[in-house]
Amino acid sequence: MTFSIVARQGGSVGVAVASKFIAVGAVVPQTRLGVGAVATQSFARVAYREEVLALLDQGVSPADALARTTAADEDRDRRQLGAVSAEGQATFTGAGCMDWAGGVTGELAEDGGTTRYAIQGNILVGEQVVLEMERAFRAGAGRPLAHRLVEALLAGDAAGGDARGRQGAAVVVATPGAGYDHAGTEVDLRVDDHPQAPTELARLLDLNDLYFSGPEDVVPLEGDVADEVATRLRTLGYDAPQVEAALGEWAGVENYEMRLVPGGIDTKVLQRLRDLTA
Structure with missing residues (x-):
């Protein structure tokens, strides 16, 4: 009752998942920096996440890790798993998973090394769901991993997705030095209950970029730009003598601190200010 991609x-590892299942992000995905990522679904055994990651951390290949963990499970015929590491990728679909069920794996050479993926789903409208996910992921070369994962999820949803409908979705990505406080959690977003969960997840990902990414396309806070920013900030009630001080006060309230730059303004922050004062 789920489709996912790991x-x-x-240096980034991640998982995106969607399902007609509440809070699916609490059950299916897990990542570990420097190790890999895993998704467990179809009568999911949550313990698989730590078990598989522990094996990957020991240097076991994803294929062997899935084989070892499922071999000891009496309910393996109902399980579905996907895993990736620096060394490989693998997917497992038990013979008893409900139709349509299956998966694909692949890799492609890109800047920064070999990109690897495993895609799997069960109770789908058909094989086209995982094939469209694969097509979208491969077409996203050069895009940040989180966006590629969500784009793959949206492609699977557009192809029919879960045969029962939509409810939950999630994306998690770990990247060294990324995210808030540079702790390595680049993205960790969940839509627990929404009639258009994959689309809502994409909206949250855009907000995540706005709040937690560094400054992009900074323009000098001077001349016409400074005048415009000062005018718009006064509209919102921020009227400090120096425009940069007013901008900092507003950005602190709106949680845009990670995009502040001395003497300049990030274009996404500027656009947000324009949207709020249009």
């Missing part, structure tokens, strides 16, 4: 790109 992938490794450069």
Whole structure:
């Protein structure tokens, strides 16, 4: 009752998942920096996540890790798993999973090394779901991993997705030095209950970029730009003598601190200010 993709790109590992299942992000995905990523679904055995990652951390290949963990499970015929590491990728679909069920794996050479992925789903409208996910992921070369994962999820959803409908979705990505406080959690987003969960997840990912990414396309806070920013900030009630001080006060309230630059303004922050004062 779920479709997911696990992938490794450069030093990043991640998982995206969607399902007609509440809070699916609490059950299916897990990542570990420097090790890999895993998804467990179809009568999911949550313990698989730590078990598989522990084996990957020991240097076991994803294929062998899935084989070892499922071999000891009496309910393996109902399980579905996907895993990636720096060394490989693998997917497992038990013979008893409900139709349509299956998966694909692949890799492609990109800047930064070999990108690897495993895609799997069960109770889908058909094989086209995982094939469209694969097509979208491969077409996203050069894009940040989180966006490639969500784009693959959206492609699977557009192809029919879960045969029962939509409810939950999630994306998690770990990247060294990324995210808040540079702790390595680049993205960790969940949509627990929404009639258009994959689309809502994509919206949250855009917000995640706005709040937790560094400054991009900075323009000098001077001349016409400074005048415009000062005018728009006054509209919102921020009227400090120096425009940069007013901008910092507003950005602190709106949680845009990670995009502040001395003497300049990030274009996404500027656009957000324009949207709020249009």
